[in-house]
Amino acid sequence: MITMKDISKTYSNGVTALSGINVNIDQGEFVYIVGPSGAGKSSFIRLIYREVKPTSGQIVVANKDLSKLKERKVPYLRRDIGVVFQDFKLLPKLTIYENIAFAMEVIEQSPRIIRKRVMEVLELVDLKNKARSLPHELSGGEQQRVSIARAIVNHPKIVIADEPTGNLDPDTSWEIMRVFEEINSRGTTLIMATHSKEIVNTIKHRVIAIESGRIVRDEYRGEYGYEG
Amino acid sequence: MNTAMKARTVKRHLRQGVKNIFRNGWMTVASIGAVTVTLLLVAAFLAVILNLSHMADKVENDVELKVLIDVTANADQIQELGNEIEKLDKVDSVVFSSKEDELNQLIKSMGEEGKSWKLFKQDNPLNPAYTVKAKNPQDTEPLAKQIEDLPHVHQVNYGKDVVNKLFDFLKYARVVGLILIVGLVFTAIFLISNTIKLTIMARSREIGIMKLVGATNGFIRWPFFIEGFLLGVLGSAIPIAVLMTGYHYLLKYVIQKVNLPFFELLPFNPFAWELSLLVLAIGAVIGVWGSVMSVRKFLKV
Numbered sequence: 031m032i033t034m035k036d037i038s039k040t041y042s043n044g045v046t047a048l049s050g051i052n053v054n055i056d057q058g059e060f061v062y063i064v065g066p067s068g069a070g071k072s073s074f075i076r077l078i079y080r081e082v083k084p085t086s087g088q089i090v091v092a093n094k095d096l097s098k099l100k101e102r103k104v105p106y107l108r109r110d111i112g113v114v115f116q117d118f119k120l121l122p123k124l125t126i127y128e129n130i131a132f133a134m135e136v137i138e139q140s141p142r143i144i145r146k147r148v149m150e151v152l153e154l155v156d157l158k159n160k161a162r163s164l165p166h167e168l169s170g171g172e173q174q175r176v177s178i179a180r181a182i183v184n185h186p187k188i189v190i191a192d193e194p195t196g197n198l199d200p201d202t203s204w205e206i207m208r209v210f211e212e213i214n215s216r217g218t219t220l221i222m223a224t225h226s227k228e229i230v231n232t233i234k235h236r237v238i239a240i241e242s243g244r245i246v247r248d249e250y251r252g253e254y255g256y257e258g
Numbered sequence: 259m260n261t262a263m264k265a266r267t268v269k270r271h272l273r274q275g276v277k278n279i280f281r282n283g284w285m286t287v288a289s290i291g292a293v294t295v296t297l298l299l300v301a302a303f304l305a306v307i308l309n310l311s312h313m314a315d316k317v318e319n320d321v322e323l324k325v326l327i328d329v330t331a332n333a334d335q336i337q338e339l340g341n342e343i344e345k346l347d348k349v350d351s352v353v354f355s356s357k358e359d360e361l362n363q364l365i366k367s368m369g370e371e372g373k374s375w376k377l378f379k380q381d382n383p384l385n386p387a388y389t390v391k392a393k394n395p396q397d398t399e400p401l402a403k404q405i406e407d408l409p410h411v412h413q414v415n416y417g418k419d420v421v422n423k424l425f426d427f428l429k430y431a432r433v434v435g436l437i438l439i440v441g442l443v444f445t446a447i448f449l450i451s452n453t454i455k456l457t458i459m460a461r462s463r464e465i466g467i468m469k470l471v472g473a474t475n476g477f478i479r480w481p482f483f484i485e486g487f488l489l490g491v492l493g494s495a496i497p498i499a500v501l502m503t504g505y506h507y508l509l510k511y512v513i514q515k516v517n518l519p520f521f522e523l524l525p526f527n528p529f530a531w532e533l534s535l536l537v538l539a540i541g542a543v544i545g546v547w548g549s550v551m552s553v554r555k556f557l558k559v
Contacts, residue, residue: 079470102475109472121464136473138267184471 031057031188031219032078037087039073039243047073048243051087055221057187060214062230063223064254065240071223074240075192078221079111080104092187109137112181114191118173120165120180126152127161130180137184151179155209171202178209182218189213191222195229207233230254267477275484278457279492285453286489289548292449293493293541296442301501301537303435308533312524314428321398323405324415326385329357331410336386339410343390348401350393360384385412443544450489450548451555454482458556465557479557482549490545491538498534505530 037051047070055061063071076082077089080096089096092110099107120129127148134144152158155175165173174194181189191210195203207229214220224230230237230253237252238245247255279286325343327336336354344352355363361382365375378384390405392398402414458465468478509526 105469105472105474107472108470113470119463119467119470121467132467133471135270136468136471136477138264138477141266180467180471 031055031059031092032221033088033090034077035088037077037084037089039070039077039082040085046243048077048084048240051243051245053238053245053248055219057219058214058217060210060220060235061222062235062237062252062254063221063240064225064230064237064256065246066256067225069240070243071240072192073243075190075221075223078188078190079113080107105137109184110187112178112184112186112189114174114178114181114189114194116193116196118165118177120173120176122165125162125164126157126168126176129165129176130183133180133183139184147183151183154182154212155179169202170198171205174198174202174206175209178206178213182213186218188219188221191220191224193223193225195224195226200228203229227254227256271480271484274481275488278454278461278481278485279488281460282453282456285456289446289449289453289489290493292446293490293544294496296446296544297494297497297537297541298500299442300439300540301497301533303439304533304536305501305505307431307435308529309523310428310431313522314425316522321392321395321416323390323392323398323402325388325390325405326412326415327387328410328412329385331386335410339408340388342408343388343405346401346404348392348394348397348404350391352391353389355387355389357382357384357386360387443540446493446544447548447551450486450545451552453489454486454549454552455556457482457485458552479553482553482557483546486545486547486549487542488545489548490541490543493545494538494541497537497541501534501537502530505533 032053032055034051034053037048038046039048040046051074063074065071073082077084077096078091080091080099084097091107094103094107096107121132124132130148130151131144134147139147149158149161152161155178157172157175157179160168160172160176165176168176174197178189178191178194181191189210194210195206198206203226210220210222211233234251236250237247237254239247239252239255325339327339331339340352340354343349361375361378361384364384365373390401392401398416402416405411406414465478505526509523
């Protein structure tokens with residue numbers, strides 16, 4: 031599903047974020063990306079949805095070679111990838127329902143399909159009764175579940191989460207993890223950058239550790255491996 | 259875009275574009291104001307220039323050469339001269355008037371004072387003349403020189419200075435006016451692109467999410483083009499209203515008070531309508547151009 035070969039990324043300000051990255055992630059995998067702040071986790075994740083381009087190396091995502099991908103084809107790559115952020119990125123003036131429907135409207139889905147699918151994902155994240163609420167009326171955990179619902183509403187093959195529990199208390203974090211597990215169990219590849227030792231050590235999955243722009247550890251059913 | 263835009267997508271873009279107009283509040287007012295001022299001046303300037311051109315055309319077309327014939331020439335020689343003038347390439351028409359005709363014309367044009375000239379009827383000092391019109395008014399001067407060289411020509415008269423001055427004035431007026439208009443148009447474009455930049459920044463979150471979930475670039479851009487278009491079109495409303503009423507009253511009142519030979523304005527229909535359409539089109543172009551500029555600059559989608 032995701033293959034990186036000798037990937038290096040040096041930003042225009044001279045900072046080398048990644049170097050010599052080789053990795054293969056299969057369909058249906060659940061992968062934690064761990065490592066200290068500034069180690070290159072975000073760059074790694076942003077490479078996948080083509081937010082940044084590698085300086086050298088080859089990256090293939092969902093059978094698309096990103097180095098050869100034309101600029102105008104990028105939107106179609108993004109439709110295969112759902113992204114979840116630490117700060118949720120919900121539109122404050124739209125209701126929960128509208129926030130999720132928005133992601134389908136912009137790829138020009140028909141209203142009939144939108145109605146059906148939005149209710150489906152709201153059911154999945156257990157927020158059907160909040161469809162008419164505005165984001166600020168919801169708790170942090172609920173807002174994050176909305177953003178997850180939005181990320182998966184277009185049936186992406188891959189869901190990427192950049193520290194999705196970073197702003198949430200432990201109880202709420204488990205709630206989020208339950209949703210991710212559910213999504214992953216339906217065959218969606220899940221990649222999650224995290225600083226949460228408890229989560230990584232409790233719900234065991236493949237762990238890729240990045241330090242100073244290099245993969246220093248890659249083990250199935252791994253441990254978090256850092257203090258705190 | 260690889261598929262034709264769906265009807266509901268078009269509707270969505272229109273709705274978003276209109277929403278943006280209201281969202282930006284004072285900045286919208288400012289840029290519509292800029293377009294309004296620009297188009298007011300453009301309309302006024304075009305009305306003046308086009309009317310002046312119209313008058314100049316009239317004057318140009320009225321420019322005639324008066325070829326005074328030697329008093330010594332006999333009827334055959336006069337006839338021959340007329341034929342020769344007619345043969346010249348640049349000549350449009352040639353009309354003969356005898357010295358009696360000339361005197362009558364003079365007497366008539368002088369009104370009361372002309373009566374004293376009647377004394378000359380017995381001993382007419384005037385020359386018989388050909389009134390010559392050039393096909394192209396600009397050729398009047400070279401044509402005059404050509405005719406001067408023909409036999410039995412006493413003198414060639416035409417309103418040389420008046421014509422040249424008018425041409426010069428028009429040339430300057432056009433250049434100055436065009437520079438002014440271009441400057442104003444760019445100011446308006448700049449203001450519109452700034453307004454749309456505000457929209458883009460206000461909606462950067464939304465745009466970011468659109469990009470993330472795979473909206474095509476065209477889909478993201480369209481509402482901004484529509485916003486710019488609407489700003490331009492709204493900005494042309496007042497200028498068109500002012501132009502229409504202003505021109506109407508100008509024709510109704512001013513024209514009666516000014517009584518100059520060449521002072522003739524273009525008729526309301528079709529001139530005011532055509533000019534309004536032009537103003538509307540300029541407004542729309544300014545708006546879309548402004549939005550294209552800021553979309554290109556600030557929306558690296």
